Amino acid sequence: MSLHRDACAVLTAWTAPTREEELLREQFLAHLHDHEDAMWRACAPGHLTATTAVLSHDRSQVLLTLHPKAGMWLPMGGHCEITDTSLAQVALREATEESGIPGLVLLDGPLALDRHKVWCHPPHSWHLDVEYGAVAPPGAEAVISAESLDLRWFPVEEIPELSDEATRRLARRARELPSRV
Numbered sequence: 001m002s003l004h005r006d007a008c009a010v011l012t013a014w015t016a017p018t019r020e021e022e023l024l025r026e027q028f029l030a031h032l033h034d035h036e037d038a039m040w041r042a043c044a045p046g047h048l049t050a051t052t053a054v055l056s057h058d059r060s061q062v063l064l065t066l067h068p069k070a071g072m073w074l075p076m077g078g079h080c081e082i083t084d085t086s087l088a089q090v091a092l093r094e095a096t097e098e099s100g101i102p103g104l105v106l107l108d109g110p111l112a113l114d115r116h117k118v119w120c121h122p123p124h125s126w127h128l129d130v131e132y133g134a135v136a137p138p139g140a141e142a143v144i145s146a147e148s149l150d151l152r153w154f155p156v157e158e159i160p161e162l163s164d165e166a167t168r169r170l171a172r173r174a175r176e177l178p179s180r181v
Contacts, residue, residue, distance in 0.1 A: 003039045006086045007048055008032050010130070014110055017173075024113040028128050038128075039080045046126030050087050051077030051114075052095035053131070053167075053174040054104060056153060057138040062171040063099055064163065066150035069119075073154070073163040075170060077129065078147075091132035099136075099151065100143025107133040111173040114166040131166075133174025 011029050016022035028048065037043045053075045054063040064073040076098040077091070084090045092106045109132035117124045144151045154160065156171045 003080055003084050003086065003090075004032065004036065007039060007130070010087050010110065016113070021113045024115055024128075027115070028113065028130075031128060041079045041120055044121040044125055046115075046128055047079070047120070048087070049077060049079055049127045049129050050090035050094060051075050051129050051131045051170070052091045052104075052106070053111075053133045053170045054095050054099050054101065055133060055135050055156070055171070055174055057136055057140070059135065059175045060155060061153040062156050062159065062174070063101075063136070063142055063151065063153050064159070064167070065098055065148040066152075068147070068149050071162075073152075073160050074167055075131075077131075087130050088132065091130070092134065095132075095134050098145050098147055100145060101136050101140045103137045103140070104134040105137075107135065107174060107177045109133060109177075111177065112166070112170050116166075129166075131170050133170070133177060 016025050032038045035043050039048050067074045076095040078094045080090050095104055110130045111133050112131040114129040116127055118127050142151045156175050159168050
């Protein structure tokens with residue numbers, strides 16, 4: 001199955017928990033319908049991305065990266081690559097690469113949708129972000145990647161102000177979802 005078809009199937013099957021996210025789900029599906037290249041960074045109007053809230057093994061903390069371009073504490077995430085076959089795979093790959101933590105367990109998802117302005121194509125384009133959660137194994141130690149200024153664990157209920165509501169929502173939803181392990 002192609003990544004584009006997987007995204008269509010995932011978003012078609014997903015039940016949005018809020019009216020705002022239902023509108024986003026419909027917009028994402030329309031974008032996929034209108035743009036065969038919607039999964040790739042080259043799609044100038046906007047492209048699908050995947051984000052993952054990485055939780056500690058006991059789900060009390062979330063690992064956030066100090067994003068160099070946004071200047072905010074955000075979950076791990078990024079663009080699809082040609083070798084990716086599913087949105088879930090993108091989410092897990094990005095979380096593993098950016099956290100440096102092997103053995104992450106992806107939670108059933110997606111958990112949320114978010115649309116935000118980015119500068120991949122000046123003056124701007126959009127990230128159509130499909131969001132997941134993952135749980136780190138006990139004793140996991142994060143390793144800062146080249147894509148981050150800093151990497152820190154924060155209590156889920158104490159995410160710093162230098163973040164956003166989408167990050168807080170995703171961390172709470174990931175904490176509340178049962179693990180498959």
